[in-house]
Amino acid sequence: MRENITIELDPQQRDYLLAGLRYVRSSIALEIKDWSDEVEQGRQDQYGDLDGLEAILNGVAPAETPAGV
Numbered sequence: 151m152r153e154n155i156t157i158e159l160d161p162q163q164r165d166y167l168l169a170g171l172r173y174v175r176s177s178i179a180l181e182i183k184d185w186s187d188e189v190e191q192g193r194q195d196q197y198g199d200l201d202g203l204e205a206i207l208n209g210v211a212p213a214e215t216p217a218g219v
Contacts, residue, residue: 159207164207167207168204168207168208171200171203171204171207174200175197175200178193178196178197178200179193
């Protein structure tokens with residue numbers, strides 16, 4: 151079940167979260183796995199989730215973000 155929550159962040163807190171998302175993205179990219187279509191699709195799904203979180207923190211609705219190619 152998905153729950154929505156609302157929190158208020160000051161600019162410094164928002165910046166901390168965005169920096170943390172960059173580290174998470176790097177850890178996904180650097181994770182050592184044998185390449186396969188499934189592994190690549192999983193990574194792309196995770197990147198999409200992170201893009202959505204970043205868009206929310208930047209005040210943009212996820213549907214308004216451009217698709218990554």
